[in-house]
Amino acid sequence: MSADNTPGNFSTDSEAVDSELIRFENVSKRFGSNTVLDSLNFSVEPGKHVTLIGPSGSGKTTILRLLMTLLKPDEGTITVAGQYLTHEEKNGKITPASDRHVREVRKNIGMVFQQFNLFPNMKVLRNITEAPIHVLGLSKDEAEERARELLDMVGLGDRCNAYPTHLSGGQQQRVAIARALAMRPKVLLLDEVTSALDPELVAGVLDVLRDIAHSTDITMLCVTHEMNFARDISDDVLMFDAGKVIESGPPERIFSEPQQERTREFLSAVL
Template sequence: MPQSEPTTGVQSAEAAPAGPIIRFDKVVKRYGDNVVLRELDFTVDPGERVTLIGPSGSGKTTILRLLMTLETVDGGVIWVDGDPLSHMERNGKLVKANEAHLRRVRSRIGMVFQQFNLFPNMNVRRNITEGPVHSLGVSKDEANQRAEELLELVGLSDKIDAHPTQLSGGQQQRVAIARALAMRPQILLLDEVTSALDPELVAGVLDVLRDIAQSTDITMLCVTHEMSFARDVSHRVMMFDHGQIAEEGTPEKIFGDPQQERTRTFLKAVLEHG
């Protein structure tokens, strides 16, 4: 079914924010009669690390998919670094974005998915260098050097010529993280990146992400059920319920002194099964 034209109260690109790197302005997303996001407003500042928590179906992953333009908004506007992602300016008005505009703004964003999505016919080196060479116009030498640096960062320097089938799930996910970073995004989206891993492999991937969080100024927007990870890396935690932010605050506040009963109930259930 074709998407209806998104509606927005924002009429001019001059309204673009100067500060936040991500801004959701009354964003609506629905699937049929199911409204997943309900006029959602929130911002993320450059370099901020924000974790989204909440029950399945509360809209967390939908937010990441909208930012990656894997889904389209049904209302409102998403801004990325001051530019509208879901819309573009034409004759002083905001209209639905075309593919060229989407690609330009989306190039500032990298995403690591639950499934690793590596190309099975390419070795690790090519998985990491293919995007920078063909999408960014980086030379092969520069892309190779960057791949080597990133593999050292994720602890897989010795696997540069291996194929994905020769790697464990945890190793594949670390390669996927390196591949996302190779595109030099301003924003890194992480969607339950440990959910497909055996429990003994989770810690290694989370350690890599902790290192990245502590050693770079990249903006991170993370969906996870790993509460200890959220506590360690986040500047801010947002609790979602039915497409809205039920509560938000520092990790110390959300995990140590949640104000909303819905947050307390969710955290109790997650921690009991963790």
């Protein structure tokens, strides 16, 4: 993982680029006069677990929404698995990407949102199989086999035929995690996945995510205020403030010996 907010100071070494699964290069995003991301440069290597921390409004969730193409950058480029996300190269020029190109690149990305966003009219099993069948082209049998394996992994193997409304919030979020993994993404985005849960349900969801982090090679990019969870699962932690990475490093250093005063202030408020 690397992070650098100095425009033009991003490594272009071909070997380094090949080792990156996600790459933001000079990405800016504004909402009116508010600059949410300011010439952001950072990259994530395959298999790494990277957590974004910082105060509300610092740009963390905007990064995930850009990766899901729910937003588009105002400047800069994003690449995923070596391909531009919202741009594509034609005749040696970088141009806005076609919808088809965006859909193809986005198949590499799965996201679990704050809200569960399950289809209430579909049983749990179909919630998980719908996209693999219609987007990835899996057979119903193959999709259902994969879904049952994932439900077992998140501890809900016996709830295949339940409707989401018959599940607790924590169970619904675990179904949402299984649904994201069913698409076999190269990277899993986690956006404050416990913020909508009752406190007693948080631990169960975090335990599932710890198991995934420790037992699979999936890349994870996580936004959370659960600092103990971040310390447990992260290879690297990025501290954001005002749309910039002001500090980054392994969790042991960020949480125990932060270098920046702003990081120390933030952690003293949340730990």
